[in-house]
Amino acid sequence: MPNERLREALLKQGLNLDHVARAANVDRKTVERWITKNRLPYPKHRHTIAAMVRESENYLWPDALPAERKAEVGVSEVVKVYPHRNAIPVELWDRLISEATKQVEILVHAGLFLVERPTFVKDLAKKAENGAQIRLLFGDPASREVVRRSEEEQLGKATLGGRIRNALAFYRPLRAVPGVELRFHKTTLYNSVFRFDDEMVINTHVYGFQGAHAPALHLRRLSAGDVFETYSESFETVWAESKPADF
Incomplete structure (x- = not known):
């Protein structure tokens, strides 16, 4: 299932795959998989993207953190x-x-x-x-x-x-x-x-x-x-x- 929250957040900020790839220092196809296949980026990449689109990591990737960490x-x-x-x-x-x-x-x-x-x-x-x-x-x-x-x-x-x-x-x-x-x-x-x-x-x-x-x-x-x-x-x-x- 695609990550529609991430897709929408990028569109709202006028950002495309190349913008994200350059900011995260990854390949364009990697960014595409984050969106179309809902692959989970590494934490450092999640921080970068969340800052770019002005959304929380938890909103973009609700299942990224275990319950214990969310509580903390x-x-x-x-x-x-x-x-x-x-x-x-x-x-x-x-x-x-x-x-x-x-x-x-x-x-x-x-x-x-x-x-x-x-x-x-x-x-x-x-x-x-x-x-x-x-x-x-x-x-x-x-x-x-x-x-x-x-x-x-x-x-x-x-x-x-x-x-x-x-x-x-x-x-x-x-x-x-x-x-x-x-x-x-x-x-x-x-x-x-x-x-x-x-x-x-x-x-x-x-x-x-x-x-x-x-x-x-x-x-x-x-x-x-x-x-x-x-x-x-x-x-x-x-x-x-x-x-x-x-x-």
């Missing part, structure tokens, strides 16, 4: 665990937002705390104008999933939907900005995801608690890691099932 790398991906999301220092959010240049991906219900930052929406617009990909996923305020979560968090039926609508009002200026996409989802949200290039904050959700009072993980992407990639793939799944935000 996974521990290293966790920078810090916070007992509550509101315990994350303001300085960390400032750095993550200011340093992101390639992509910002956010999966929330409302994420109202983000727009409490005076320049957040303008920062996203500027990043998009400079070539970053901005993808924002909000809970559909009219969905039964949002109503149910609002009740589970003991907020009352309409409260969370109202918060989402309040948050969306701040994002209106982004609707006309190229490079920014806003969508609604109707998923059961187990975690909120905040990705800034190769770093991510995961706000877990705990039944009966609001997000601000639930634990959060600060993750850093490692080429051979699995944790960051798991949440990234989850975001992609929700994105594929979402619809353009109409507000």
Whole structure:
């Protein structure tokens, strides 16, 4: 079976077999076998290719590392665990937002705390104008999933939907900005995801608690890691099932 992930990653970056062969110092036919026959490159070659295509090794070659090694790398991906999301220092959010240049991906219900930052929406617009990909996923305020979560968090039926609508009002200026996409989802949200290039904050959700009072993980992407990639793939799944935000 061909390695379609590797093929797609190369195409996305505008790279061909010769580019990879020169970078890895191997024969062109060797690279072709890595793709068409899904042959597994040596670790040094996997590192080189992953860096070239800006993907993790674990994504390109899911079976390359034994489970024990994946577990070890996974521990290293966790920078810090916070007992509550509101315990994350303001300085960390400032750095993550200011340093992101390639992509910002956010999966929330409302994420109202983000727009409490005076320049957040303008920062996203500027990043998009400079070539970053901005993808924002909000809970559909009219969905039964949002109503149910609002009740589970003991907020009352309409409260969370109202918060989402309040948050969306701040994002209106982004609707006309190229490079920014806003969508609604109707998923059961187990975690909120905040990705800034190769770093991510995961706000877990705990039944009966609001997000601000639930634990959060600060993750850093490692080429051979699995944790960051798991949440990234989850975001992609929700994105594929979402619809353009109409507000």
